[in-house]
Structures are given as C-alpha cells and as structure tokens.
Amino acid sequence: MIDGSLTIDDLRLMSSISDVFEENQGNAMSLDELGEKLKSRGFKVGNGMSREIDDLEAKLDGRQARRKTLLTRKKSGSQLTRAGQQICEKVRRVLESVGELQMTVSSGRAMVKIGLTNTLATNFFPRVLTETEFLNKFPRVDLEIVEGEPHELAQMLHSRVDFAVGPKDVSNGFESRPLCEWKRVLLYSRNVKYRHDFSHAPSMETLLEWIREENLMVPAPLIIPKLAQFLKPMTTGRLLIVPQAAVRRHWVERGLGVAISYEEKRRVRSLTDPIGAIDLSHALGTTEMHLYQRPGVKLSDAALFLLDAITTIFNREPSDEGHRPGL
Helix, strand or coil: CCCCCCCCCHHHHHHHHHHHHCCCCCCCHHHHHHHHHHCCCCCCCCCCCCHHHHHHHHHHHHHHHCCCCCCCECCCCCEEEEHHHHHHHHHHHHHHHHHHHHHHHEEEEEEEEEEEHHHHHHHHHHHHHHHHHHHHHHHCCCEEEEEECHHHHHHHHHHHCCEEEEEECCCCEEEEEEEEEEEEEEECCCCCCCCCCCCCCHHHHHHHHHHCCCCCCCCCCCCCCCHHHHCCCCCCCEEEEEEHHHHHHHHHHHCCEEEEEECCCCCCCCCCCCCCEEEEEEHHCCCCEEEEECCCCCCCCHHHHHHHHHHHHHCCCCCCCCCCCCC
C-alpha cells in the first residue's frame, strides 16, 4: 500500500531514476554512479542512494518491500526491476497529469486530447473546427491531437487521450460505436501522365493490369488485410509500402505513383483537386470508422461537444463524388 508521505518530489525522483537507466540502455550501474547522474539533474541525494531507494520503496509498499520493489542491487551494479519499470512508467503518466493540472490552474485553461490517425488529423479534423462553433464556444480550451497508426490508438486510450477515432481494425476491448463506412480507393493524380489513362472507368481486369504496371503505394496490412491476395501476381509494377494515408496522398500529387487508401468523406470536391479516385470497395471491402471511448470516464463539456461534432460531420454527407460507380 502506498504511504501517504509519498510526495511529488518523490515521483519526480523515480521518473528521473528511470530516465537515467534508459540513457544507460538499461545496463546495470553502481548506486554511486546513479547518484552522481541524479545530482547533475538537480536532485539532492545527501543520504546516499541506497538510503534514498530504501525510503522510496518503503513509501511505495511498506518497509518489507525495501530492496525488492524498485531496484535489484548487486555488487556488479543495480538495475530497475520489472515492477520498478512499470511503476516508473505509471509515475510518468501521473506527473504528466499533474503538469496539466498545474497549467490549468495557472492559466485557467483546459485541455482536450484526441487520438487520430494521420489522415484524420490532416484531412478531417480541421473541418470540425471550421464547420462548428467550437472555437467560439470554448475559447479557454486547448486541443492536443495525438497521431498514430490504427493499431496505436489502443495504447493512447489507456491514458494519453480523452477519446479516439479510427478504423474498426483497432481491437482493444474499449467501448466503440461506428460512425460511417469509408470506401477503399485507388488514388491517382489528374496532372500526371501515367502509362495508363486513369480518367476513364475501366473493367476490373484492366484496373488490375494498371496496378501491376505502375508504382503502387499501399498501406499497412491492418488497413487492407486482403491486399496481398488482391495484387497477385504482381508482374512489372513496383510495390512501395507507405504507412500513413496522408503521406500516400502527397506522393500521388507529386506523380510518384498511384496509391490504395481509404478516403475521408468530403462534402464538396473541388474541380481543381489534383487527386482522382477509383472505388475498389467491392474488391477490398470498406473501412468502418469507429469512435473509441474508455468506459466510465466522464468527459468535459468541450470533449462532448467535439464528440457530437465529429459524429455529425461523419454521418451527414454523401459519399465522395470522385468514386467510380460499378467498380
């Protein structure tokens, strides 16, 4: 049981101990060396590191836990125990929350953190701010967008974000609800002359031949799990693996190839948009976009406003007009 005498300074000391071992690549070091590195960071360890560690362990789990909880101490050197590593990681999260609390108290501002895939952060979320009254309604609320690949959203939900939006491919046990389905499409640049004319809707056989003969940028298997089967046999084409959907889009604009991606819904497609899209959903299936939340967590009014805005924008619009019917 954690002793009530555990202080914020104790937490900062534990976090710095972990940082020192990380800088040393997890290798064992003497307590004297550890103490010197901590002193260089501004910590006072006048009682000696062995006594300091004893006190920390006692505050964490009672006197019987000394020399067991945080460090293994041997003549050859000391290292963080597995439990110590986990404790220090949780301590970091606590200190982050304390820092946010201090910033809120000092500035009077609140923070909403949202986990998004890269394509959502760059192509979709800006619309939430421009098409709603969020910025006017919550002038003292700051936003932090934490970007990650679909499989990384699960880890974000544990402590880093208030909620997350991403494909159903995220399997994390957290509560989620579907927002909409996005088509999986082939992106091409209207301003580039390819080996083939992508401006006309082809048969599937022709499309497969196009893909085989162009540089093709594809996402991670989590996004399109049946891609390998779909592309067999690749003949003369070069396959480029690019992890982020927004990056693939930029590469296509520059004429570096064609890309398979899922496309966000757009209310109006500009005639000057250099990107064209061919619907591959019947071959690859669609991507179901989900809103992920931690059960039992009470969200702020600002976070709830954003949840409602995201849900509304996802659901109110027709599919992208640039997708080809019949493919």
